[in-house]
Amino acid sequence: MSEGRLRLTIVGGFLGSGKTTWLRHQLFAGGFPAAHVIVNEAAGTPVDHGLLEGTNDQTVLAGGCACCDGSQTFQDALLEICDARSQMTDPTQRVGQLVLETSGLADPAAIVDLIQSHPVLIRHIVVHETIVVVDALYGQTALETEPVAQAQIRAADRLILTKIDLAGPTETGRLRRMLHMLAPGAAQSGSSFGSPVDLPTMAAKAVVLPKLAADSAAITTCQLDLGPDPDWTALTLWLSALLHAYGDQIVRVKGVICSPAGRLLVQAVRNRVPSPEVLPETETAAPEDNRLVLIGSGLSSNAIERSYQLVRDTG
Amino acid sequence: MCSLCGFPAAPGHWTEAGAATAHDRLRERFRRGAMLSNLLRPVGISVHDGGLVPGILVMGPGGASAIVPNLEVLWIEVDRILGRPFDPLET
Numbered sequence: 001m002s003e004g005r006l007r008l009t010i011v012g013g014f015l016g017s018g019k020t021t022w023l024r025h026q027l028f029a030g031g032f033p034a035a036h037v038i039v040n041e042a043a044g045t046p047v048d049h050g051l052l053e054g055t056n057d058q059t060v061l062a063g064g065c066a067c068c069d070g071s072q073t074f075q076d077a078l079l080e081i082c083d084a085r086s087q088m089t090d091p092t093q094r095v096g097q098l099v100l101e102t103s104g105l106a107d108p109a110a111i112v113d114l115i116q117s118h119p120v121l122i123r124h125i126v127v128h129e130t131i132v133v134v135d136a137l138y139g140q141t142a143l144e145t146e147p148v149a150q151a152q153i154r155a156a157d158r159l160i161l162t163k164i165d166l167a168g169p170t171e172t173g174r175l176r177r178m179l180h181m182l183a184p185g186a187a188q189s190g191s192s193f194g195s196p197v198d199l200p201t202m203a204a205k206a207v208v209l210p211k212l213a214a215d216s217a218a219i220t221t222c223q224l225d226l227g228p229d230p231d232w233t234a235l236t237l238w239l240s241a242l243l244h245a246y247g248d249q250i251v252r253v254k255g256v257i258c259s260p261a262g263r264l265l266v267q268a269v270r271n272r273v274p275s276p277e278v279l280p281e282t283e284t285a286a287p288e289d290n291r292l293v294l295i296g297s298g299l300s301s302n303a304i305e306r307s308y309q310l311v312r313d314t315g
Numbered sequence: 316m317c318s319l320c321g322f323p324a325a326p327g328h329w330t331e332a333g334a335a336t337a338h339d340r341l342r343e344r345f346r347r348g349a350m351l352s353n354l355l356r357p358v359g360i361s362v363h364d365g366g367l368v369p370g371i372l373v374m375g376p377g378g379a380s381a382i383v384p385n386l387e388v389l390w391i392e393v394d395r396i397l398g399r400p401f402d403p404l405e406t
Binding site: 232240244306 | 320322326
């Protein structure tokens with residue numbers, strides 16, 4: 001029962017699992033009418049919000065994850081939205097529902113706890129559903145190495161499997177069994193760029209999930225500032241070499257780069273780089289442009305910056 | 316896949332998405348070839364991209380050579396010629 005409270009849908013999932021791509025299509029197809037979308041990113045430079053722009057109201061929370069170091073900012077943002085809604089006299093103008101796209105490192109259960117234990121928020125917001133997006137290609141690797149990836153699955157009411165075509169039916173079947181062991185109650189469905197697709201059959205044989213220590217190698221974020229006029233040749237030369245050598249450590253790369261061919265969204269999940277999307281031109285460069293965010297374990301900002309400069313100086 | 320939401324993807328290999336015109340593309344290739352040569356000279360590898368035919372020519376110290384279609388394959392070839400992974404953080 002929502003009893004007049006605002007419904008919140010949490011869209012979670014590991015780094016690069018396809019949260020933004022899935023949500024973008026749902027918003028486009030009218031899946032969340034009159035929704036206020038909150039986009040949370042662990043890195044200081046937000047990228048995803050640019051992809052979700054449209055008719056929806058939007059709040060961007062960058063530089064801290066809503067379930068841990070950014071939880072205060074997140075609570076403040078929610079209170080502000082609830083406040084504005086309470087003061088709105090015209091019910092047709094009111095926000096109908098909330099959708100939170102979490103950072104790839106967030107535990108959705110911690111966000112549910114946060115709302116349910118907050119004296120004010122619990123009276124304004126009801127958590128409707130926790131949807132967790134799982135990448136069929138790298139999901140299993142994440143579950144075998146990252147405790148937070150397992151926690152995300154356990155918190156799910158509904159699981160969306162993406163990139164099934166890249167992973168193949170056998171691997172996806174095994175992953176489905178693994179997901180079923182972690183979250184037996186969560187319905188599983190398949191999605192390709194947001195549109196529903198059929199899932200391969202779940203593997204019959206149980207899989208062994210390794211027990212992970214809570215303190216396994218921490219995932220950190222680094223940012224590379226490319227300046228107002230980035231050198232595309234140097235950047236791609238360097239990034240392709242870096243991803244080739246460190247694709248197992250660098251889980252996620254994203255950034256909007258202004259090139260002679262327009263504003264390009266460069267992103268990678270491990271060492272897989274899709275063709276950059278060409279984003280609409282803006283009159284002045286957005287403050288987030290020309291910064292590359294790299295998320296992974298054992299990354300040194302200094303080493304990354306130095307190696308990029310070294311490559312750039314060869315030109 | 317829905318072709319209505321989202322933005323168009325740049326054609327070709329992702330590393331080549333930054334050039335808008337044929338002229339830009341050619342200049343990028345020359346410059347990229349020169350930069351790769353400078354970067355890999357210390358490990359004994361030379362790189363040449365003449366711009367006339369597709370592909371980048373990679374040559375090792377013992378005369379081993381290969382033509383690769385893009386940067387992604389180039390790094391695989393560099394590792395093979397070197398017999399060890401090339402580490403961009405240790406150059």
